[in-house]
Structure formats: structure tokens, C-alpha cells
Amino acid sequence: xxxxxxxxxxxxxxxxxxxxxxxxxxxxxxxxxxxxxxxxxxxxxxxxxxxxxxxxxxxxxxxxxxxxxxxxxxxxxxxxxxxxxxxxxxxxxxxxxxxxxxxxxxxxxxxxxxxxxxxxxxxxxxxxxxxxxxx
Numbered sequence: 001x002x003x004x005x006x007x008x009x010x011x012x013x014x015x016x017x018x019x020x021x022x023x024x025x026x027x028x029x030x031x032x033x034x035x036x037x038x039x040x041x042x043x044x045x046x047x048x049x050x051x052x053x054x055x056x057x058x059x060x061x062x063x064x065x066x067x068x069x070x071x072x073x074x075x076x077x078x079x080x081x082x083x084x085x086x087x088x089x090x091x092x093x094x095x096x097x098x099x100x101x102x103x104x105x106x107x108x109x110x111x112x113x114x115x116x117x118x119x120x121x122x123x124x125x126x127x128x129x130x131x132x133x134x135x
Contacts, residue, residue: 004078007032008040013130015050015062022059040078047077066130072121084117085110 010030014021021029027037041060044050051063075082083089087107097104 002075002079004036004040005075007036008044008074008078009126009129011037011040011044012049012062012066012126015060016066016130018062020053020059020061026060043077066127067125069126070122071124071126071129072118074126075121082114082118082121084114088114 007030010032011026014026014029023034023037023041026032026041027034032040041050041052045052045060045063047064047069049062049064049066049069050060052058052060072082081089086092087094087104088110094104094107097107
């Protein structure tokens with residue numbers, strides 16, 4: 001997992017108690033740099049997971065049900081791309097395939113690996129992960 005997803009999970013872990021947290025307190029609690037936290041909270045807010053309240057007594061709190069979001073949902077929300085390899089990114093043009101004029105067996109194998117990884121990510125809700133329930 002990439003650092004932004006890790007930070008998002010940490011933010012949601014703190015907010016999972018339902019309380020309102022200032023960004024300063026949230027960042028201190030989870031050891032997250034504030035510039036990253038603001039960007040991640042904005043993404044979580046847009047997805048309906050977090051509510052932000054402005055002002056000196058404002059902050060953020062959990063707004064959505066963590067049971068409704070999977071780890072795959074979070075990765076797709078936070079990361080620009082969940083691909084495990086550059087060749088799996090949409091629109092990628094493989095120099096090797098062009099030069100050899102034949103399909104790449106590695107690409108096909110990596111597609112299979114990516115499908116399996118995504119299935120595992122999709123099998124865990126954020127509730128399961130954050131509250132310590134394992135399969």
C-alpha cells in the first residue's frame with residue numbers, strides 16, 4: 001500500500017470513535033503531516049466518509065459507515081492508480097510489445113495477480129480493518 005492510503009486508514013482509525021477532532025489533534029494522534037492530512041480529509045469528505053466543520057470549534061469526524069467501504073474502495077479513492085505495475089495502467093504503451101510486435105506474457109500474468117490482489121482488498125471493509133476484525 002502507498003503512504004497516502006496508510007494515512008487515510010490512520011485518519012479513519014482515529015475518527016472511528018465518532019468524536020470531533022481538530023486537524024492538529026488528528027495529525028498529532030496519528031503522526032501525519034498536516035499538508036497530507038488536509039488533502040486526504042478532502043478526498044474522504046468528498047466520498048462521504050468524513051464531515052468537516054469550519055471554525056475555531058470545528059474539525060472533522062466520521063460521517064459514513066465504515067462497513068460500506070472496502071479497502072479497494074479506499075485505495076481507488078486515495079491513490080491515483082492501484083496498478084501493481086506501470087504496464088497495467090490505463091493507456092500505457094509498452095515499448096517492448098511495440099518493438100517485438102507480440103503480446104507480453106508478463107503483462108498477462110501481472111493482470112492475473114492484480115485481479116487477485118483487488119479481490120483480497122475488496123474482501124475487507126474499512127470497519128474490519130480499523131476495528132481489528134480479521135478473516
